[in-house]
Amino acid sequence: MVAACVAHCSRSFAAVLIRQGRITVDGQTRKPGYVVKSGEQISGTIPPADTPAFLPEAIPLEILYEDDELLVVNKSPGIVVHPAPGHSGGTLANALMHHCPDLQGISGGLRPGIVHRLDKDTSGAMVVAKTSRAMHHLAAQFKSRQVHKLYLALVYGNPLNEHGSIDLPIGRHPVARKRMSVHSRVPRPALTLWQVREHFAGLSLLELDIRTGRTHQIRVHCKAIGHPVVGDPLYSRRGLKRQLTQVAPLIAQVVEPVQRQMLHARQLQIRHPLDDRRLIVEAPLPFDMDEVLRKLRMNSR
Structure with missing residues (x-):
């Protein structure tokens, strides 16, 4: 609660202050995980970190x-x-x-x-x-929300439709505080448009257009529709690689070494501050993601 309400105050810093008794609830010291009840007052002083x-x-x-x-x-x-x-x-x-x-x-x-x-x-x-x-x-x-951002994401599974939208509010996960969730107690609106760019056995390459800018938005939304991003350490289940091995062993071998989420911001569209002209910039794929896609295409022939 404290970290969410005070700018530049991290959760770890807030926890230290609570344990020190420098932040109280109705004048009483509480544990960092205490759930504040309606009507209770939080008070204290936040020193500069x-x-x-x-x-x-x-x-x-x-x-x-x-x-x-x-x-x-x-x-x-x-x-x-x-x-x-x-x-x-x-x-x-x-x-x-x-x-x-x-x-x-x-x-x-x-x-x-x-x-x-x-x-x-x-x-x-x-x-x-x-x-x-x-x-x-x-x-x-x-x-x-005048900035237009397009992403590419390699995800598990093959969506039934070729395109769609995900309109699910996102907020802090109620238990795992390093994660975001569509089941948050305090969600904020989040909208993602997507379309399939390429199909592989058990995997898909999606192009995603985010209309809001929530933390981990694409990663959370892809998980919410059952197609988590390949390599995502927070939102992708470990069993997915094993399932992929059973369906498409050669494809599974390609993504087995992946150590990070296969997510890339491929295009940015803004208005130039000087003359308001539209500036569109394309970002080439990094080597690791480009190589994964090259191998997937070879194994899909």
Whole structure:
């Protein structure tokens, strides 16, 4: 509850404060997992959390587009977007600061110029503001849902239809707090449009158009319709690979080594902050996902 209501307060930091008695419920100390009842009052003081060191780092960037106002990068899988506890370095933000030192003053803190994010193991197109004007303009586009984002996801199973929509609210999982769920106690609207791009034995390549930007939206929605993303450590059941082996052993061999979710932000459409022209940027697939799809196509002939 505390972490959800207070900006920049993580769950672990909130738990420490609760155990220390610095946050109370009706004046009484409670355990971090205590469920607040209607009418009870939470009170306390949230001290500033320690800020991890943040330095420019010479990390290679794949730049898809750049001008004086913004740049679009093709984020590699496995890289965290910005520093956080446990990831003080080696992030996309560190790389951006090295590429463009002036970003330090754009949005400040640990997210210089970063308007949106992708999960650590999701690859693809991300836009970064290089000026305050671009930051405000892009942030407004995301808030008003004017940004168009297309993703590719390799999923388990073969949908009965060739296209469809998933209109299921998403919120924090009621028990597993690192996960999101369509069965949350406090859900927010979430809409995903999808269509099948390729069929394989026991697998499908989907193109997904997200109309909202909820955490883990595609991963949660794909699981909700019974087609979780291949390699997803949070939302894909272990038994799916075993089931695939029984149905299509050669296909199963291709995806057996996969260690991360096969999800890629392939296209980003925005309005340019300077002249409002539509800017469409395509992001090539990373090597691992491209190689998996190449092998699947070979085994499907």
